[in-house]
Amino acid sequence: MELQFLGTGAGMPSKMRNTSSVVLNLSAEGEGLWLFDCGEATQHQILHTSLKPSKIAKVFITHLHGDHILGLPGLLSSRSFLGGEDALHIYGPVGLEEWLTTTFQLTQTHLTYQLVFHEVTDGIVFENEHFLVTAKSLRHVIPCFGYRIEQKPLQGKLLIDEAIKKGVPKGPLLKQLKDGEDIELPDGRIVLSKDVTGEPQEGFTVTILGDTRYCDEAIELANKADILIHEATFDMNTGDLAKDYGHSTIGDAATTAKKAEAKTLIANHISARFMPKDITGLLTQGKTIFPELYIAEDFTRFEWKNHKVIQIE
Known part of the structure; x- marks a missing residue:
């Protein structure tokens, strides 16, 4: 992704x-x-x-x-x-x-x-x-x-050694097992995918x-998310403007990520209003709350x- x-x-x-x-x-x-x-x-x-x-x-x-x-x-x-x-x-x-x-x-x-x-x-x-x-x-x-x-959740990894022990030949049957499909061997035996694959990932x-302005709904949507993409229209010195216009500061975004236990x-x-030279300051403000x-x-x-x-x- x-x-x-x-x-x-x-x-x-x-x-x-x-x-x-x-x-x-x-x-x-x-x-x-x-x-x-x-x-x-x-x-x-x-x-x-x-x-x-x-x-x-x-x-x-x-x-x-x-x-x-x-x-x-x-x-x-x-x-x-x-x-x-x-x-x-x-x-x-x-x-x-x-x-x-x-x-x-x-x-x-x-x-x-x-x-x-x-x-x-x-x-x-x-x-x-x-x-x-x-x-x-x-x-x-x-x-x-x-x-x-x-x-x-993704299908678990194929345990090739286990599949071979059960007599599965190399080729398309292994892929079917990897994709979560049960198979029938030429001798009529059935091999279940769950028996030759690891735990789902x-x-x-x-x-x-x-x-959005800072709100609980954002925190709920971002609960334990791997990545949170959050607007940061204003810095922490212009918080009143953020509220007036329905927007967030970099501090609001960082606080949302922290409370949601997001990873990034x-x-x-x-x-x-923020020129390239100002971005370091925005990063510093946000990272004091949420480092990632x-x-x-x-x-x-x-x-x-x-x-x-x-x-x-």
Whole structure:
């Protein structure tokens, strides 16, 4: 699993940061790309990466403020030109479907694929064999959601020596056992997958929050998450502004991570008032509360490997 930030700014684009968007790359897990929020010019940001819009399988929108959605019409249109044919599932608050449908009708935009809309409320918004996505309302100035993405336990490792002892030949039968399937040997004996595989391995949990002031709901969504992505629009000296505008400080983000017992915090949605020289100060403020903290920049990539977060760009 990888995370790639396409926009890490707040409110409007700046020279250093575009508006909000992050990709959860689940290609290795067979789920394609999941896009969370799509601020203006997100498709331009994608052009500077190896990501392919045609591979985007799901879009999750946290709320309907422009810096989180204005890039959607252009990106969805370009996905047609770039060979996107598979249905695209879009999850978001009430009003999102109406806005996009009206936009496409008025601009006479034709898509080569189906849009499948899912109106989000608190609770489970998506589940399949491998993943569970839960949404919860946050505390912003308009309805806004956070998403908790949980990978279900993985099949345990194949104990090859045990399988060979039971007479399993090398080849496709071993893969079937590894994938959790019971098999029948040529002599008619049945070998159970559970007898030749180790204990199931824990998957990862990523919590991606929309805009929010400090709240218990965020802590609940981030409970023991491996990675928490939390907005940090303000520093700890401008806490009153954060509350007035329904946003968080770097201290609020760090406190949420600490109380949630998250393993890693990645802060984003940084106000344009903070220049590159100010980021060290923000990090210092946050790390006094929660040491395992990163502040994302546009195009920053993180990899989840061996139960650890590794920044790779």
